[in-house]
Amino acid sequence: MALQIDFALVFFSVFFFLLLSVAQSVRTFDVRNYGAVADGRTDNQKAFLQAWTDACNQNGFSILYVPRGVYMLGAVEFSGPCKSPIIFWLRGNLKAPMGPSSGAENWIGFQYVNKLLIKGGGTFDGQGPSAWSSNDCQTNTNCRQLPTTLKFDFVTNSRIQHIRSLNSKNTHFSFFECKNVNVSKVEILAPADSPNTDGIKIGSSTDIRISKSRISTGDDCVAILSGSSNIDVSYVYCGPGHGISIGSLGKYQGEKNVNGVSVRKCIFRRTDNGVRIKSWESPIPVIASDFLFQDIYMDRVRNPIIIDQTYCPHASCNQQTASHVQIKDVTYRNIWGISSTPIAISMECSRQFPCKNIVMTDVVLAHFGPQGPSKSVCSHVNGRHFGQHHPRPCF
Incomplete structure (x- = not known):
């Protein structure tokens, strides 16, 4: 297993060196240019999806840029495959809609994306306190699941770093059928009595590394589920x-x-x-x-x-x-x-x-x-x- 992890680190070093070496060809897609408004009230779903579509279809490295400010964002699915590596650069604060979601399983999803980098020091705020009272899963086996904050499906060769997830309505990060993903220097926060707010869930995935992070939740800090292999968790504070x-x-x-x-x-x-x-x-x-x-x-x-x-x-x-x-x-x-x-x-x-x-x-x-x-x-x-x-x- 150690050999596999070392190979992955070498891969990431080479990948991001190449990224920097061609930085002059990177194109930035600022969500404000698509009509996004940082007032904390306007739903910016359409602006974010259009910015993603253009960035995903760009030849050469692209950046979807979210500047400082508070952006309300309805449920979105950022889908690939994309033509080239893509960076989701979050400097601001994204807020989920208040209350239980209207049928959405996830708040923000990434699927079928290769070479994705999420970074920037920003916050994903699930506004969980407005919905936790609707969670009756401890007594109802057919309960309605509240949305996961960040869901990754079929995401490969990617990194998530320097971001914050606050008060998810359900699980904070969830990985399914992902391969070669590095999660580092993230902060995941929810109160001890918040229901089902797992920090990171991993299922049917391989070569996942979680390091140098703080996870404070109302459920598992990390849950490793069926079909997962070569998972490494290191330098994590849990509690x-x-x-x-x-x-x-x-x-x-x-x-x-x-x-x-x-x-x-x-x-x-x-x-x-x-x-x-x-x-x-x-x-x-x-x-x-x-x-x-x-x-x-x-x-x-x-x-x-x-x-x-x-x-x-x-x-x-x-x-x-x-x-x-x-x-x-x-x-x-x-x-x-x-x-x-x-x-x-x-x-x-x-x-x-x-x-x-x-x-x-x-x-x-x-x-x-x-x-x-x-x-x-x-x-x-x-x-x-x-x-x-x-x-x-x-x-």
Whole structure:
């Protein structure tokens, strides 16, 4: 996996050197020239879409430029393929319409785009507080989904950096069938009690890197879903939120394996979970393998290390069979800090498909409180441990 990541970094270095070398041929498409108004009230949907269309059809590098100011923007889909690399340069503040969206699954979507760069220091403001009260998904399995702030479908060889996502109505960033995308130096913010505001969701994607970012949400900081591989998360601050999760897996027919995930040099502060792998109790077979969690600091985390193969967020779950998700080849190395509950390590694996080759090295997680020192709890785990440990591993 390291070789693949190094190759990707080389690719990006070459790509952006070439971009700079031909900067004189770059053409800029300023949304104000298409009628966009930065008054915070006018819907600029048509202006942005026309600017995108012209930029996308430009031969040579192009920039869709959003200058400083507050721009209201209705739901838009920026579609490719484009003739050349394209930069979405956001200096201003984009605001979603107030309240629940009128049927739109996403606020802003990018699809079928190769060599996209999003940057500029601007903000995507989902105005979530105006819609969160409409979210009843915790009690209604047929609930109406609120829109994702930024949805990327079939986006390749791209970068997202130096932007801010504020108060998404639902997930902040979502990736589906994407390849070779680098997310860095982004800030994702929503209150701890905001419903379903995952920071970054990744599904059916490969070669995705997330680094040097702050994610503070009401749900998972990062969620890695079915069909994803070669995912690297490093130097990420997570909190509040539900931690970084692989899964949930095994709920839907046709789910694909997840493999090659690393979470390194991250900080979790006052999150519900730290690093988590979760699957449903169902007969759907999936393999989840080759995971590395390394050099991680936990600060008052409720469940610092957790494998949950009986995942069920709703009381109505049909738990008639053991999970058929096979979890194997998972390494936890140099993880330390404070658990806010006595059970610092919980590994509840499938009785039918026990976790295999779980390796722990130098994991020290303390608990201070009247309930006593930290503990580890395990079931159906095959593994080994090395170095210094507290609590003592339970396998």
